[in-house]
Amino acid sequence: xxxxxxxxxxxxxxxxxxxxxxWTDGGDRGDASPAATAPLLHADHPLAGRIWRPAEGRxxxxxxxxxxxxxxxxxxxxxxxxxxxxxxxxxxxxREMATLRRRPAVVFEMLTTGQQAPLDFYLAGAGDAxxxxxxxxxxxxxxxxxxxxxxxxxxxxxxxxxxxxGGLERDVSRAVSKxxxxxxxxxxxxxxxxxxxxxxxxRAAMRAEVHDSHCxxxxxxxxxxMVAVTLAKDATxxxxxxxxAASSGRDSAVLIAGNGHVRADxxxxxxxxxxxxxxxRLGIGMxxxxxxxxxxxxxxxxVDGRFAYDFVWFTGRVDDEDPxxxxxxxxxxxxxxxxxxxxxxxx
Numbered sequence: 001x002x003x004x005x006x007x008x009x010x011x012x013x014x015x016x017x018x019x020x021x022x023w024t025d026g027g028d029r030g031d032a033s034p035a036a037t038a039p040l041l042h043a044d045h046p047l048a049g050r051i052w053r054p055a056e057g058r059x060x061x062x063x064x065x066x067x068x069x070x071x072x073x074x075x076x077x078x079x080x081x082x083x084x085x086x087x088x089x090x091x092x093x094x095r096e097m098a099t100l101r102r103r104p105a106v107v108f109e110m111l112t113t114g115q116q117a118p119l120d121f122y123l124a125g126a127g128d129a130x131x132x133x134x135x136x137x138x139x140x141x142x143x144x145x146x147x148x149x150x151x152x153x154x155x156x157x158x159x160x161x162x163x164x165x166g167g168l169e170r171d172v173s174r175a176v177s178k179x180x181x182x183x184x185x186x187x188x189x190x191x192x193x194x195x196x197x198x199x200x201x202x203r204a205a206m207r208a209e210v211h212d213s214h215c216x217x218x219x220x221x222x223x224x225x226m227v228a229v230t231l232a233k234d235a236t237x238x239x240x241x242x243x244x245a246a247s248s249g250r251d252s253a254v255l256i257a258g259n260g261h262v263r264a265d266x267x268x269x270x271x272x273x274x275x276x277x278x279x280x281r282l283g284i285g286m287x288x289x290x291x292x293x294x295x296x297x298x299x300x301x302x303v304d305g306r307f308a309y310d311f312v313w314f315t316g317r318v319d320d321e322d323p324x325x326x327x328x329x330x331x332x333x334x335x336x337x338x339x340x341x342x343x344x345x346x347x
Contacts (some may be wrong), residue, residue, distance in 0.1 A: 022113055040085055045289040047314040051114060054307040059296075064262060065284065065311055072282035075104065075243050075254045078262035078309070079286050084148040085315045088288035090256060091151035093284070098159035102252055105244035106156045108141045109237060109257035111165035119163065125160045131152035131165075131312030149161040152256060153345050164244055166237040166255065168229075177231045187327045192235040205303045206230060209260065213325035234261055239273035242279070259285045264310070265303035274276040285309035288317040 018153055042048060053060040069075065077093060079086035101231050111119065115136040122135035132153050133139065133146025143149075156163050168176075175183035177327040207223045210230075218226075226243045237255060245253035261267045264283050266318070272281055285308060300308055 012098075018146075022273070038318075040318065041320060042289050042291055043316040045291065045316065046233060046294050047289050047296060050314050052300070052314065054302075054309060054312060055302045057297070060311060065119045065282075066090065066100075067099050068282050068310070068330070069093065069102065071280055072101055073245055073252050073280045074276070074282070075252065076241075076281070076283040077254060077256055077258070077286070078259035078263040078270060080288055080318070081110075082144040082148070082313060083286070083318050086274040087148050087152055088153045089286060089313055089315070091155045094152060094155040094159070094161070094254065097252070097254070098155065098161075103161070103250050104252040104253060104254045105162040105164055105247065105250050106152070106254045106256065107237065107244060109233075109238050109255070109261060110138075110141065110149070110310050111163075112167040113165050113168045114169050116165040119165065123157070129157055139345065141193065146147070149256075161254075162244070162250075163228050164238045164240065164248075166257070167232050168236055173229050173233070176229050180228050181232050192232075192239060192271070194231060194235055196274075198227075198231065199269075199304070200265070201304055202270070203227060206262060206266055213260075230260075234268045235275075238268045238275055239320040241272065242276045245279075246285050259308075263308035265301075265306045265308050267308075282311075283309045284311045284313060286315060289314050290317075291320070 027254075035274075040048075050064065051060045051065065052058075053064070075093070075097070077090045079090065094104075094106065116169050119136050122132065124127045127135060129150050133150070153163060172184065181189040181192075184192070184194075198206075202313070206227045210226045211218060237257065240256055241253040244250060255262065255268060257268070262283050262285060263270070264270070269281055269283055272279060285300075290299075293299065296312065296314070299314075300312055302308060
């Protein structure tokens with residue numbers, strides 16, 4: 001199977017099962033200087049540092065992305081969560097939006113609604129980007145070290161871009177995994193248009209991604225519950241983007257999220273097409289190169305003829321570990337904790 005963001009996939013599953021297992025690689029240092037990061041592997045790969053335009057089958061330039069940022073209302077910036085280069089590029093693109101005098105809000109997948117109040121309180125007291133992670137309890141969240149996300153926050157705060165929470169609380173995710181999207185609360189599924197099920201091919205693709213990203217160890221009974229959680233999370237982030245882009249003083253919104261949530265064929269953009277069909281959207285995937293794969297076409301999947309991203313920005317890799325081997329014991333533990341089919345909820 002392909003190398004995936006297994007640490008975060010495992011964290012998501014642990015949250016659904018009520019596990020307290022930690023999948024993070026480090027804590028929140030919250031100091032004045034970012035943590036040192038090791039050089040990325042395969043930086044000399046033929047694709048590393050290059051940008052691909054899947055729909056046109058050609059390489060593109062950063063200038064083309066910058067031009068698209070001039071008019072995009074909803075900008076979705078993907079990432080592999082533990083790759084610092086992805087966050088550097090996200091910060092670069094935010095800075096370009098500031099240069100273009102765009103006024104976006106910045107929505108983070110990693111921040112949940114319960115963290116918004118402490119975040120607002122901290123920023124109201126003139127808090128800076130260095131201490132933001134500590135202010136919201138980032139170290140306890142399981143995400144990679146705040147220091148690699150800090151460049152994004154630095155640009156946002158310097159340019160007066162609101163930093164907003166887009167993620168679901170874990171108890172909500174657990175409720176959805178057991179009871180389907182109706183567990184979001186009265187009227188919420190209809191408001192998010194989740195009462196209308198996705199096409200069969202899209203659901204099949206999402207099930208396959210859940211299966212692959214957990215190394216094929218999840219029982220069949222867990223696939224639909226996790227798809228339901230993904231749909232709920234993506235729809236909620238789509239709603240947040242729409243609302244924040246339309247808020248006073250804003251002309252756009254930017255989403256910082258994993259590549260799986262940014263992909264246009266079944267991620268947040270799919271929900272945006274249902275909730276705000278007329279919006280001008282731009283989706284950029286940040287993809288780590290694979291040593292043996294030099295054809296950019298092989299990196300970009302599509303569902304029902306729709307490419308996953310408008311642009312793909314290739315980078316080196318954090319590591320070449322087989323995540324399934326590295327986390328075999330944890331995966332087995334999570335598999336053993338998975339509910340029996342009778343306990344599982346669907347969408």
